[in-house]
Amino acid sequence: MGAGQAGMLLALGLQQHGYQITVVTERDADTIRTGRILSNQCMFDKALRFERQQGLNFWDDRAPTVDGIAFRATAGISWESPLDNPGQSVDQRLKMSDWLTEFAKRGGEIRLQRVGPADLEELAREFSLVLVAAGRGPQFAQLFARDSALSPFSEAQRGISLLYVKTKGTEYQGVNFALGPEGEFFSLPLLSVDGPRCGIYFSGIPGGPLDCWDDVANSEDFFERASKALERHFPWLASLLVDAEPGGPLDFLKGRIAPVVRDPVGTLDSGAKVLAMGDTAVTNDPIAGQGANMAAHCAAAYQQTILEQGDRPFDEEFMRLGFQRFWEIGQHATRFSNDLLLPPPDHVLATLATAQQVPEVAHRFAELFNDPRDYTGWLTDEETAIRYIQEATAR
Numbered sequence: 001m002g003a004g005q006a007g008m009l010l011a012l013g014l015q016q017h018g019y020q021i022t023v024v025t026e027r028d029a030d031t032i033r034t035g036r037i038l039s040n041q042c043m044f045d046k047a048l049r050f051e052r053q054q055g056l057n058f059w060d061d062r063a064p065t066v067d068g069i070a071f072r073a074t075a076g077i078s079w080e081s082p083l084d085n086p087g088q089s090v091d092q093r094l095k096m097s098d099w100l101t102e103f104a105k106r107g108g109e110i111r112l113q114r115v116g117p118a119d120l121e122e123l124a125r126e127f128s129l130v131l132v133a134a135g136r137g138p139q140f141a142q143l144f145a146r147d148s149a150l151s152p153f154s155e156a157q158r159g160i161s162l163l164y165v166k167t168k169g170t171e172y173q174g175v176n177f178a179l180g181p182e183g184e185f186f187s188l189p190l191l192s193v194d195g196p197r198c199g200i201y202f203s204g205i206p207g208g209p210l211d212c213w214d215d216v217a218n219s220e221d222f223f224e225r226a227s228k229a230l231e232r233h234f235p236w237l238a239s240l241l242v243d244a245e246p247g248g249p250l251d252f253l254k255g256r257i258a259p260v261v262r263d264p265v266g267t268l269d270s271g272a273k274v275l276a277m278g279d280t281a282v283t284n285d286p287i288a289g290q291g292a293n294m295a296a297h298c299a300a301a302y303q304q305t306i307l308e309q310g311d312r313p314f315d316e317e318f319m320r321l322g323f324q325r326f327w328e329i330g331q332h333a334t335r336f337s338n339d340l341l342l343p344p345p346d347h348v349l350a351t352l353a354t355a356q357q358v359p360e361v362a363h364r365f366a367e368l369f370n371d372p373r374d375y376t377g378w379l380t381d382e383e384t385a386i387r388y389i390q391e392a393t394a395r
């Protein structure tokens with residue numbers, strides 16, 4: 001259920017292994033393609049690799065590469081590091097509509113339906129496995145209980161906004177990340193339904209001056225406010241919007257996302273079990289650009305677990321095994337994303353400052369976006385982080 005990054009990747013993957021898959025989703029390919037933008041969707045090599053292995057990388061010859069991470073904090077830290085392998089951002093309107101079309105072409109069944117919790121009973125009777133890949137939000141909150149031990153925030157920590165802009169094309173060919181006391185900004189090159197664009201993303205601490213998007217009515221308003229916000233909060237990036245123009249009328253979005261980790265196994269009134277994936281299971285604030293990457297890793301973990309299950313039933317034990325396999329990486333993306341929402345502790349600031357002088361440190365930090373498994377054992381422990389700074393500096 002759900003035709004997003006998580007659901008479509010798994011549906012297409014299993015279809016290629018001979019499984020009979022039905023995608024139940026609320027919007028068809030055309031409606032997705034012509035609708036509002038959905039995400040900044042920067043995906044890194046590790047996640048892209050799974051799509052490429054399955055031949056689902058339809059845009060590699062057209063999508064601009066994301067070659068590195070440039071980091072700058074108003075506190076005076078500034079560095080840039082290439083990624084080992086480039087990332088890529090393909091407008092989810094383009095990607096999901098192409099994938100849905102391909103899925104149907106390969107004989108997959110698509111049912112257009114907005115599914116409510118009650119409809120899941122019927123699906124659970126009909127199918128041997130029901131996966132709920134319906135994205136973030138409260139619609140299935142009752143079914144998949146919030147795991148409070150793994151969810152440190154009970155509400156959104158940022159007011160967020162995103163606009164696609166048409167730029168001169170001379171900007172940094174990577175993720176341009178800026179950090180200030182009022183919030184964050186990042187921009188990156190992407191392939192939209194209308195061609196190459198730059199995705200500009202603002203993340204404002206609630207109630208602060210960068211949390212200023214609620215009343216923005218259209219792309220032009222947004223562009224004007226974004227230009228002012230850049231000049232005021234991240235002036236070294238202001239030139240990005242000089243001689244640029246906003247994308248189409250639906251090329252902006254705004255909102256708030258409450259990060260949450262849920263119990264991925266839901267039990268229906270009948271006792272039947274359904275399995276959550278992607279944002280429905282784990283929603284992170286987009287600050288670290290991990291959601292679409294984790295949706296892909298979740299699809300990869302579930303696919304492998306389904307293949308290994310063979311003819312055995314898709315019971316709760318199978319579901320927990322699949323999620324556990326995903327959580328091996330998902331837990332680190334979650335910790336990384338949640339920690340970035342808090343003021344950085346001194347050892348993290350010291351690491352980011354050292355990255356200015358020591359490219360090895362900058363590179364290690366940049367690669368966290370690709371593979372966050374390095375994060376927890378490194379930057380959540382002060383002693384380890386300080387020792388690493390000393391060792392890397394000596395090298």
Ligand SMILES: Cc1cc2nc3c(=O)[nH]c(=O)nc-3n(C[C@H](O)[C@H](O)[C@H](O)COP(=O)(O)OP(=O)(O)OC[C@H]3O[C@@H](n4cnc5c(N)ncnc54)[C@H](O)[C@@H]3O)c2cc1C
Pocket residue numbers: 001002003004005006007024025026027038039040041042043113114115116133134135136139160161162201277278279280286288289290291292293294295
């Ligand atoms: C502003 C912003 C910027 C972001 N930037 C990045 C980034 O740079 N990198 C990154 O990795 N991630 C980023 N993300 C996060 C990323 O977009 C999501 O984590 C990812 O798309 C989740 O995929 P999903 O398949 O779980 O859910 P979704 O993509 O939300 O897909 C859900 C699908 O389910 C369908 N659906 C929903 N409800 C129902 C229903 N009741 N019945 C039937 N169908 C339903 C929807 O129509 C949709 O097809 C960003 C998110 C935002 C909002």
